[in-house]
Amino acid sequence: MEFVKEFSTFLYQKGVIKFGDFTLASGKKSSYYVDLRLVPSYPHQFRSMIKHLQNNIIDNTGLDRFDSLVSVPTGGLIIASALAIETVKPLIYVRSKPKDYGTSKSVEGQITKGMKVVMIDDVATTGGSVVNAIKSLRESDIVIEDAYVIVNRMEGAEETLKELGVKMYSLVNIIQITQALHEQKLVSDDILEKVRKQIEK
Template sequence: MEFVKEFATFLFQKGSIKFGDFTLASGKKSSYYIDLRVVPSFPHQFRKMVKYLQNQIIEKIGLENFDSLVSVPTGGLIIASALAIETVKPLIYVRTKPKDYGTSKSVEGYFEKGMKVLMIDDVATTGGSVINGIKSLKQEGLEISDTYVIINRMEGATEALRDEGVKMHQLTDIMEITKILYEQKMISEEILDKVKMQTGTN
């Protein structure tokens, strides 16, 4: 919890999380915006995040229970690369669409059928990009039962992944971050209420 508190404050202070009126890539309106691509520009905080993620995976899943890490470019892949070095685990990644030249593969890296993989992503909203990745992995004969995200936006990803037979774990979610910032008087009650309304929480 101490890490999450420090992380939430850091994200807000560095503009990695902003509150206001935003239009997301999906065209959906949002009362906040998260950009975790800022984090690797701060190596100490980035390393803390990766180490915390590593400890959570060791505790909740166990490094011996999967063969390889997998991610989807680009946000999650940067985190997964750092995690692969820390855990000394192989890394593969899934393209959002197969490249239209060369081998036209959608899964990059070395893998074998029957390998068990753990998916890493930065932010989960509806789970769409992860689900597409999961489908590509399953087509290649890889097994996946868990995924880890840094921040869950609480907009359906958990349920959508459950329908695919995959459990989503998170370091934190937008509601926890917003509550921490509100308790530290960094944001107003109005902002807190807007995020509550968007996530459907009380």
């Protein structure tokens, strides 16, 4: 679990994770905010994160068990692009809504019916954006059974994806991060308690 400790400390020290009062994109209130878009500004940590993600996929799915990586703009796409280069795997992505010009496609990249893909995203909260992407992929006869995220906020995404027959894996979850920071006296008992309560809701 050395990675969890080091990664959590890095996230905290660089302001990738902040504790306080925040409103999420969904309108939901949160006692913390994770902005993984900051991570590529730190190439060594970014590369380490991508390598751990790659190993997670090798251990759980196997690189030879799928045809392509898939992601959703924008947060997940940066991670998936770096991962595609490391694993030498094709990459496709799903727009949140089809573009209203040109080809009007919602799935971008080279696709074939029956191909198997693995979803990559940055942070999983309720799983909403990934659910829409999964539906678009299945409409194009693309097979998806596994999804990988960097941070699981533990607010329903895993269960939502499971209902769709997709297993979600994460590098770290919010409890692991907060506990690692708490053990190092970087966050207070109060913050740890707030995060736990938010998950229980």
